[in-house]
Amino acid sequence: MTFPQKRIRAAGCVLWRRASSEDGLEIGLVHRPKYDDWSHPKGKLKRGEDALAGAVREVAEETGMDCRPGAPLPTAAYLANGRPKQVRYWAAEAVGGAFTPNAEVDRLEWLSPADARDRLTHERDRSLVGALLAALHLA
Template sequence: MKAETAVYAAGAVCWRIIDGRMHVLLIHRTVHGDVTIPKGKVDPGESLPQTAVREIAEETGLAIALGVPLGISRYLMPNGREKVVHYWAGEVSDQALQRSTFKPNGEVAALEWVTVKRARSYLSYAPDVEILESFAALVDQGVTSTFPLILLRHGKAVSRDSWKGEDTARPLSRRGVEQAAALVETIRAWHPTRIVSSPAVRCVTTVRPLSAANGVEVKLDARISQDAWTHGDADVRRVVGKRVRSGRSAVICSHGPVLPDIVREIALATSTPLGSYVTDAAELEPGGFSVVHLSATNSGSGIISIETHAPRA
């Protein structure tokens, strides 16, 4: 099967607690007469996280923030093409329910909240059941409620050789500016409520479009700057500790040499054994980012999951 023939899609297992029990949202499709997990195909120019959030909104009327990635389904469609679907978990807040815009339509006839046990027998397709089992494993571990720390390396900057001023004032290149713009809609899929950045111009310029789109002020912190790291004045531990304790979604924008220390401190703050999967999260190209998912209810349960995204521009 050639990669270019595959159809890519994304979705989420939407969940909430009803009467003290975990429930997930299933959709009853109008034309197909089946029961599935909400998902849909990637539109041109979209990232997979962006697709997942958009499709959930279109099919269910619910605005969600993505949680832990749950895996990938691969199967053949009736026309013989492979379909590749990426899934995340997505908690549905009371506010999202109150603001739901869902009405039965030509694509989705009904929505139904059911227990995980009942969903296993309701779902029409085996790949959906496999994704549900990935979510059920999180439920069994007690780590469904999570929050993300998004570790972002600044966009591509102009070269040191071509820049005559101080390094902290070195700006983004044209490509870096494009990367900063391309990041916005993808990172918004996790609904960051805080943005912390090195004061270097190349970092601040990278997060400025996201700040404007989300209405979240950028907090500058020299303790995660490359200058502080070079001179031995960095204090990554305090910056990371505050973000872990807050339990709120945040973007941390810093530099290539500093990112390994940031990841290490997240691991230490959450009692996560250090290993290659942790250190790999810091090996980012300019404009790339890693999403580190942490438990919102048990900070000592370790890093739940890490997903890494390459720059899109």
């Protein structure tokens, strides 16, 4: 007998901060050495954890930043190691904190929206940059 695979539930944020650049903001991306990729901070939800609370927790764990969540952004759905995965995202402004490299995330970079789009490893993450700009009425 086979059982349907349970969907992996995850959440994250497109982290941003105000900047003096032409766009007026920078987007924070994390580098994960395990996958050698650049992505938005995100992670699996704990059992019974609310998605927004999990997204804020993941931002703090991966970036060291306190954030103020804002508008919901599109949900990503894809296969991860053959299992269906759903990641809910929110726009979130970084309001303080400091990054410390760790085993899961070794780098945090703040980039203009155009540079962030170029740096992101996965296509599914790139569309979130435009969604953030639209949510902030900058697109």
